[in-house]
Amino acid sequence: MSERCVLVTGGAGFIGSHLVDALLACGCRVRVIDNFSTGRRENLSHLQGDPRLEVVEADIAALDRVQKHFEGVDTVFHLAALADIVPSIVHPQAYFHSNVTGTLSVLEACRAAKVGKVVYSASSSCYGIATELPTKETSAIDPQYPYALTKYLGEQLVVHWRKVYGMKAVSLRLFNVYGPRSRTSGTYGAVFGVFLAQKLAGRPFTVVGDGQQRRDFIFVTDVARAFVKAGFSDADGEIFNVGTGRPQSVNRLIELLGGEKIFIPKRPGEPDCTWADITKIRKTLDWEPEVAFEDGVKEIVEHIDYWRNAPVWTPENIAEATRDWFKFLKEKGCS
DSSP states (O other): OTTOEEEEETTTSHHHHHHHHHHHHTTOEEEEEEOOSSOOGGGGGGGTTOTTEEEEEOOTTOHHHHGGGGTTOSEEEEOOOOOOSHHHHHOHHHHIIIIIIHHHHHHHHHHHHTOSEEEEEEEGGGGOSOSSSSBOTTSOOOOOSHHHHHHHHHHHHHHHHHHHHOOEEEEEEEOEEESTTOOOSSSTTOHHHHHHHHHHTTOOEEEETTSOOEEOEEEHHHHHHHHHHHHHSSOOSEEEEESOSOOEEHHHHHHHHOOOEEEEOOOTTOOSBOOBOOHHHHHHHOOOOOSOHHHHHHHHHHTGGGGTTSOOOOHHHHHHHTHHHHHHHHHHTOO
């Protein structure tokens, strides 16, 4: 493994930067491609001066610009993408460009450079409001929003390119990832970023609905380990859920963070529970989540200053930020 040269798209992002840490710890030479639209240079600042790390600023959708950076690479970890539900409803073309055209560009660059393996960062949002809990990889696919659809289409491109062109590939469907360096800007929606900024500002936590909804929160370093396992294993043509299999309620999160809470309207069309069945990744990759929820929350609070300049959400600006979401869902007939 010490001689491996690997490439991480979106390597300055939340999950991507933790993956870069894990790959360097394995002795790899790491090349990052990031256009810094959502990734932050600060996420890699602790690695400044490491001769094994190369950072390239570029849009992965621009094949002619990024092609040369795939030469000599053994494994590509493709994490670059636009996230968030609400802006994907308002700007679906931008999401298609980043998450679908961008993935096509990465796959074509891999094919031309004869990259050994591609590991794709997929999303559990492809299951929509899951009818099977815990949710297996074989469960029904029902994306509810352009973000979820574009991430699933990216996964389908990876599957198809493997079938047609013979490149090795694995896809990881990530559940609710949390941890240090999660995004501090963007739309209302990422619960940890919202709550941590509110805690710093001494504001009450804004709880959607009654707070009894549960999410399969998975700590970011556990996710990074899953990527490393998938990339350097013999697994090929596989899709794996990445979660803990132990969903936690939003109310439990607030208990651990400590503070007052206020309630805002439930968002129609959201699942009451996300719950990964991780039997397959356990058996195939010998991977287990290691960070308990209580320990993960404690660690993220220790890094709370990271959210010092994050927007502080109130019921009023949340209502404005989610106006398009509610309008969209009303037109769909959701209640």
